[in-house]
Structure formats: structure tokens, C-alpha cells
Amino acid sequence: xxxxxxxxxxxxxxxxxxxxxxxxxxxxxxxxxxxxxxxxxxxxxxxxxxxxxxxxxxxxxxxxxxxxxxxxxxxxxxxxxxxxxxxxxxxxxxxxxxxxxxxxxxxxxxxxxxxxxxxxxxxxxxxxxxxxxxxxxxxxxxxxxxxxxxxxxxxxxxxxxxxxxxxxxxxxxxxxxxxxxxxxxxxxxxxxxxxxxxxxxxxxxxxxxxxxxxxxxxxxxxxxxxxxxxxxxxxxxxxxxxxxxxxxxxxxxxxxxxxxxxxxxxxxxxxxxxxxxxxxxxxxxxxxxxxxxxxxxxxxxxxxxxxxxxxxxxxxxxxxxxxxxxxxxxxxxxxxxxxxxxxxxxxxxxxxxxxxxxxxx
Numbered sequence: 001x002x003x004x005x006x007x008x009x010x011x012x013x014x015x016x017x018x019x020x021x022x023x024x025x026x027x028x029x030x031x032x033x034x035x036x037x038x039x040x041x042x043x044x045x046x047x048x049x050x051x052x053x054x055x056x057x058x059x060x061x062x063x064x065x066x067x068x069x070x071x072x073x074x075x076x077x078x079x080x081x082x083x084x085x086x087x088x089x090x091x092x093x094x095x096x097x098x099x100x101x102x103x104x105x106x107x108x109x110x111x112x113x114x115x116x117x118x119x120x121x122x123x124x125x126x127x128x129x130x131x132x133x134x135x136x137x138x139x140x141x142x143x144x145x146x147x148x149x150x151x152x153x154x155x156x157x158x159x160x161x162x163x164x165x166x167x168x169x170x171x172x173x174x175x176x177x178x179x180x181x182x183x184x185x186x187x188x189x190x191x192x193x194x195x196x197x198x199x200x201x202x203x204x205x206x207x208x209x210x211x212x213x214x215x216x217x218x219x220x221x222x223x224x225x226x227x228x229x230x231x232x233x234x235x236x237x238x239x240x241x242x243x244x245x246x247x248x249x250x251x252x253x254x255x256x257x258x259x260x261x262x263x264x265x266x267x268x269x270x271x272x273x274x275x276x277x278x279x280x281x282x283x284x285x286x287x288x289x290x291x292x293x294x295x296x297x298x299x300x301x302x303x304x305x306x307x308x309x310x311x312x313x314x315x316x317x318x319x320x321x322x323x324x325x326x327x328x329x330x331x332x333x334x335x336x337x338x339x340x341x342x343x344x345x346x347x348x349x350x351x352x353x354x355x356x357x358x359x360x361x
Contacts, residue, residue: 031323032350034341037302039223041272051261055254064253071256074263075231082208086239091250093218093230094120099245101128104158112157114143116331121161141169145177149184158187164203165195168327168339170298172201182210190214195221195300197273211235223269224262227255276301280342286352306336316358322351
């Protein structure tokens with residue numbers, strides 16, 4: 001880097017941004033990829049051909065206008081959106097989280113969430129200049145009710161995020177504690193249900209009961225991680241204000257059409273989710289049978305497991321061609337933990353074999 005460029009960066013780029021670490025994505029070519037909670041299944045050949053033919057007819061020379069409205073309506077039906085609510089689209093949930101931080105950027109605003117949790121809550125808040133308050137969970141990754149309520153009373157957060165199930169711990173929070181947090185929150189409460197296709201409970205009833213609750217979901221875990229569709233549901237007056245911040249064409253016409261196609265074939269994606277849930281239970285049983293391995297309960301398409309010497313086991317699995325996520329350095333409560341995405345049945349057999357080998361090294 002030249003001295004002139006370094007000087008320009010120092011003068012005109014935010015110092016806090018230059019001091020941050022970006023969101024890291026591991027190179028994965030050639031690996032059994034079980035590190036990023038993707039649906040491992042592609043569509044059957046006939047549906048892939050049908051999708052290709054449909055996308056070939058998309059008017060790429062036009063901005064995505066009416067098809068965005070059609071997608072919003074289709075997602076509202078799919079999610080069972082209550083009356084009096086509206087739906088806002090995002091380029092994945094990440095954009096929605098960023099837009100929420102932008103909307104809440106008033107002097108003194110605080111974003112609050114339990115930790116360990118999804119890193120984008122903190123990153124988006126900090127990038128927007130907001131203060132982030134992370135409240136540690138209990139040792140078994142349950143919400144610390146007293147600590148959460150005390151933090152809410154002290155910091156009066158503009159936004160409270162509750163991932164349901166949580167990432168990377170994969171568990172659902174205690175419902176009574178969630179209700180107490182919602183009642184205590186002075187601002188908005190965002191129920192982030194990215195992993196809803198794999199969970200036994202959801203937050204639609206909370207959305208109906210409380211007008212300051214927002215429900216955020218994504219089509220990434222549904223099976224369209226590459227399409228980047230997130231959506232936010234809340235009371236119509238609130239969503240209309242938030243939607244003013246959304247870039248007008250933030251979802252491409254190709255992405256919108258692919259999402260509409262998927263919603264027309266929801267039975268196939270539901271079948272895939274069923275396979276993933278069954279494989280998750282088989283993986284849990286196998287992990288529980290491994291000496292020194294402690295898998296935690298999961299309601300998502302991943303399992304958090306504590307292992308002896310996570311760095312060594314991660315490297316051993318990688319050397320055997322299996323890529324998991326080493327989360328042991330993300331928070332003290334995650335010490336010794338790896339996060340393993342549920343893959344295809346063959347992926348999972350290879351993952352278990354690699355884990356056994358790495359443990360034996």
C-alpha cells in the first residue's frame with residue numbers, strides 16, 4: 001500500500017471500521033461442507049429443468065417491480081401473516097438487520113441480544129454507530145432471565161434480538177422468559193426465526209399478541225441460501241416506516257422468480273426439511289455415543305458439540321476433507337465447541353467418520 005493511499009484511508013475512512021474484523025467465510029471447495037447451515041439438497045432434475053425454463057423467460061432488462069409485490073403476497077400466505085400486518089423483503093436477513101439498525105439510529109440507542117448469538121446483530125449495530133449490549137446466557141445456553149431483564153431496565157434498548165432457535169447454540173429459548181422480555185422491552189423485539197423449518201415452535205402467536213414484536217425469517221434455510229431472500233413481518237404502520245429505508249430494487253428479478261417457484265413447490269422443501277430433522281436426531285445419537293463429545297439439544301439444522309481440544313479436532317476433520325465451524329473462540333461460553341451442520345445422509349456419515357478419526361489422533 002502506498003503512503004498516499006494509507007493517508008487517504010486514515011483521513012476519510014472510519015477508524016472503527018478499519019479496526020474491525022469482517023465476517024469470515026471459509027474456503028470450502030473440495031470439502032464435505034457442513035459449516036454454514038445450508039440445506040444440502042438440490043431440487044430433483046425435473047424441477048431443476050422447470051426452474052431453468054422459467055428463469056429463461058425473466059425480463060432481465062427490466063427492474064423487478066410487480067414480481068416483488070407478488071413475492072411479498074406469496075410469502076405472507078406461506079408464513080400465515082396475521083391481519084393488520086405487512087411484510088418487508090430484504091436481500092437476506094442480513095440486510096434487514098442492517099436496515100433495523102439504520103432505523104433505530106437515534107442518539108443513545110442500544111441494541112441488545114443474548115450472547116453467544118448471531119454475530120450480525122452486533123456487527124450491524126456497531127457499523128451504524130449504535131451501542132451493542134450482549135447478555136451472556138447460562139452455561140447450558142438458556143436465557144438468563146434475571147440478567148436479561150436487568151439489562152433491559154438499565155439500557156432501555158431500541159431493539160432486542162431473540163433468535164429462535166439460536167445460532168450457534170441451536171436451541172429454543174424458554175417461552176415464559178421470552179414473554180417476560182417482550183413485556184419489559186421498551187422498544188422493538190425481533191424474533192429471528194431463520195431456522196424455523198426445523199423447529200417445533202414458532203412466534204406467530206407472539207406477533208399477534210404484541211404490536212412491538214417483529215418476526216424475521218429467511219428462505220436460506222428453507223433451501224435457497226444462494227437466492228438471498230429475507231423477510232420481516234410486523235404491524236403495518238411499523239413496517240411502512242421501516243420499508244422507507246429499503247432500496248427499491250433490493251431483490252433481483254431472478255431471485256424473486258426463483259423464490260416464487262420454490263413456494264409453488266413447498267412440498268418438496270418440506271420433504272427435505274423432514275429428512276434433515278431425522279438426520280439431526282441420528283447425528284445426536286451418534287455424537288452422544290462418542291467419548292468426550294457433548295452435543296447440545298438442537299431445534300435447527302445444526303448441532304453444537306463440545307469436544308476435547310476443538311482446534312485440534314477441527315484441523316483433524318479438515319485434514320480428512322470435512323469442514324465444520326470452530327466456534328470455540330467466539331465467546332467464553334463456547335469454549336471447546338464445534339458447530340456441525342446437518343448434511344445429506346452420506347455427508348453425515350463422512351462427518352462422523354472424520355470426527356472419530358480426529359478424536360483418535
